[in-house]
Amino acid sequence: MPAHHSARSRRATERKGDLRERAILDTCETLLVQKGYDAMTVGDLAQGAGITRGALYFYFGSKQEVVTALVARTVEHLWERSRATAEADEPRRAVTAAMRRTVELWDEHGPVMRTAIDLSLTVPEIGELWSHTADLFITAITAVLERAGVQAGPEPEQAPAMARALCWMIERTFYHASQESHEELQKASSTCEHIWLTSAGLTA
Amino acid sequence: MPAHHSARSRRATERKGDLRERAILDTCETLLVQKGYDAMTVGDLAQGAGITRGALYFYFGSKQEVVTALVARTVEHLWERSRATAEADEPRRAVTAAMRRTVELWDEHGPVMRTAIDLSLTVPEIGELWSHTADLFITAITAVLERAGVQAGPEPEQAPAMARALCWMIERTFYHASQESHEELQKASSTCEHIWLTSAGLTA
DNA sequence: CTCCAACTCTACACAACGTCGATTTTTTTC
DNA sequence: GAAAAAAATCGACGTTGTGTAGAGTTGGAG
Numbered sequence: 001m002p003a004h005h006s007a008r009s010r011r012a013t014e015r016k017g018d019l020r021e022r023a024i025l026d027t028c029e030t031l032l033v034q035k036g037y038d039a040m041t042v043g044d045l046a047q048g049a050g051i052t053r054g055a056l057y058f059y060f061g062s063k064q065e066v067v068t069a070l071v072a073r074t075v076e077h078l079w080e081r082s083r084a085t086a087e088a089d090e091p092r093r094a095v096t097a098a099m100r101r102t103v104e105l106w107d108e109h110g111p112v113m114r115t116a117i118d119l120s121l122t123v124p125e126i127g128e129l130w131s132h133t134a135d136l137f138i139t140a141i142t143a144v145l146e147r148a149g150v151q152a153g154p155e156p157e158q159a160p161a162m163a164r165a166l167c168w169m170i171e172r173t174f175y176h177a178s179q180e181s182h183e184e185l186q187k188a189s190s191t192c193e194h195i196w197l198t199s200a201g202l203t204a
Numbered sequence: 205m206p207a208h209h210s211a212r213s214r215r216a217t218e219r220k221g222d223l224r225e226r227a228i229l230d231t232c233e234t235l236l237v238q239k240g241y242d243a244m245t246v247g248d249l250a251q252g253a254g255i256t257r258g259a260l261y262f263y264f265g266s267k268q269e270v271v272t273a274l275v276a277r278t279v280e281h282l283w284e285r286s287r288a289t290a291e292a293d294e295p296r297r298a299v300t301a302a303m304r305r306t307v308e309l310w311d312e313h314g315p316v317m318r319t320a321i322d323l324s325l326t327v328p329e330i331g332e333l334w335s336h337t338a339d340l341f342i343t344a345i346t347a348v349l350e351r352a353g354v355q356a357g358p359e360p361e362q363a364p365a366m367a368r369a370l371c372w373m374i375e376r377t378f379y380h381a382s383q384e385s386h387e388e389l390q391k392a393s394s395t396c397e398h399i400w401l402t403s404a405g406l407t408a
Numbered sequence: 409c410t411c412c413a414a415c416t417c418t419a420c421a422c423a424a425c426g427t428c429g430a431t432t433t434t435t436t437t438c
Numbered sequence: 439g440a441a442a443a444a445a446a447t448c449g450a451c452g453t454t455g456t457g458t459a460g461a462g463t464t465g466g467a468g
Binding site for chain 1: 240241242318322325326360361365366368369370372373375376377379380391392394395396398399402403
């Protein structure tokens with residue numbers, strides 16, 4: 001595996017391999033959309049990136065590693081965008097903002113996120129990545145619930161447990177909707193937002 | 205190619221093959237728990253059932269077919285039990301009863317149901333089976349919501365769409381909880397019940 | 409007994425994975 | 439700007455797991 005040392009000097013020395021690596025990940029994302037994880041072979045991946053199978057194994061140890069790297073890249077992008085959103089806001093607004101952001105993310109990276117979810121059971125690394133991401137959402141939802149007056153605490157009817165269930169609801173609902181269309185995603189978002197608000201006691 | 209399950213049900217006596225078939229499915233369920241779908245090979249399956257790979261292919265055309273049959277068997281059992289539960293009841297009671305039944309199902313068949321969910325994307329037959337099952341739940345939830353006063357209709361904030369989201373919430377929450385323990389399942393159930401009731405406007 | 413269907417096995421062909429060592433290309437160093 | 443080092447590429451190989459083919463075995467009905 002090539003070392004990933006960041007900026008060394010004023011001259012950004014981008015190796016040829018870095019290009020290839022990105023090409024492989026891009027190909028992977030494309031293929032995931034076109035044929036899905038199972039049908040995608042290492043040969044396809046290599047061909048898409050313009051190299052042979054042998055060469056691909058210089059960059060990644062396995063098909064799983066490629067996908068893991070792709071998930072990592074996507075998830076990182078996701079974190080960045082999440083950080084950007086202000087959290088200290090009136091609860092109702094916060095919910096709306098969060099849902100809009102979520103729609104954007106799924107619109108953009110639906111297939112990769114679906115794959116990540118599918119593989120998080122069988123590929124421990126991806127499971128790690130995804131559960132970490134989920135935790136971020138869960139703590140965010142928890143914060144909103146508590147600010148809206150839901151009691152904090154470890155019991156099943158208190159904020160953290162509810163946030164967890166709501167997170168899974170959103171994940172799963174978007175998972176399905178993103179297979180259909182952008183419109184479905186919007187509707188799904190409205191529904192989830194409504195349930196979230198109701199659970200928080202913010203009924204209109 | 206030998207004809208498959210079409211005319212078998214008419215037989216009076218139980219053939220040796222029916223035993224084998226069941227043995228294969230039982231083995232499949234065991235292996236699913238022990239090693240998971242990917243790690244389970246057709247050889248393992250055959251060995252567990254006391255036959256060779258070749259013989260197994262007499263009964264099932266592929267590994268996927270075996271799992272599909274197992275899912276079908278499990279799901280059928282699930283339908284039977286669901287039918288048994290009375291539907292015409294006071295909403296609050298209906299919710300509690302439904303959740304208790306769901307806990308039982310996951311306690312009993314957690315691994316198979318998790319596998320069904322995982323494969324419903326890649327194996328169309330399983331997807332069919334599972335989405336049909338989900339529809340049963342969704343209509344049941346819809347009925348409860350409407351009886352509790354939630355408006356009927358196709359809009360994202362009306363009963364059917366909400367029922368769908370709640371169904372996915374329950375599915376996903378139980379999916380995760382059933383990997384942990386029976387206790388987690390119970391807690392998950394309480395949380396889901398609470399959110400369901402709140403969404404229905406049945407706040408205590 | 410014999411015949412047919414149900415059942416079982418071994419052997420084979422194939423596809424995809426991951427490894428290896430040799431070789432070529434790119435980058436660094438002097 | 440050439441030699442040395444590192445990075446990148448290739449093609450061939452061994453392995454594993456899948457699904458198929460065809461031959462052989464059992465057991466019950468006529």
